[in-house]
Amino acid sequence: LKVLKYKPFLIKPNNHELGEIFNVELNTRDEVIPYAKKLQEMGAQNVLISMAGQGAVLVSDNNEVIQSNAPKGTVVNSVGAGDSMVAGFLAGYLETGSYKKAFINGLCCGSASAFQVGLATKEDVESIKKTLSEN
Structure with missing residues (x-):
């Protein structure tokens, strides 16, 4: 605040x-x-x-x-997922200038990290984006 x-x-x-x-x-x-x-x-x-x-x-x-x-998946460790979401959002916005694309990138980055023991890779994030677009 x-x-x-x-x-x-x-x-x-x-x-x-x-x-x-x-x-x-x-x-x-x-x-x-x-x-x-x-x-x-x-x-x-x-x-x-x-x-x-x-x-x-x-x-x-x-x-x-x-x-x-x-996105659908099994949460393994949510520590760092929020930070990953912020990083993904900012990276997506800086790359595209689109809030919608930044939002999706952030959501998938946060989820990909939550579905891992460590931080997610770009491949993990892209894989989750595909499942999100199928829903």
């Missing part, structure tokens, strides 16, 4: 952290959207909310709301 006055390009709380900020319980993708918008009013440009097995939601600075179910 302390950095919002600096208008960060991206923040990525999970649904539990977002709920703690506003003292509410947020369980569905639709429930997180108004609170993501409140974070934007407070200064965040883009808000990416991870929701573990429920997927993720992005509320972008152009008022677009993008959401997706989580």
Whole structure:
């Protein structure tokens, strides 16, 4: 919350952290959207909310709301998955300039890392992207 006055390009709380900020319980993708918008009013440009097995939601600075179910897979170790999601989102945005493509890249990077003991490889991420597009 302390950095919002600096208008960060991206923040990525999970649904539990977002709920703690506003003292509410947020369980569905639709429930997180108004609170993501409140974070934007407070200064965040883009808000990416991870929701573990429920997927993720992005509320972008152009008022677009993008959401997706989580890719299918078995979670082995979720440590680092959120950081991988942020890295994938930023890499995808820098490469394409598209929030939709950045969102998908971030979602797949985070999931690929959660499905591994260590960090995922580019091949792991691309494999998950294929399964996501099949759903």
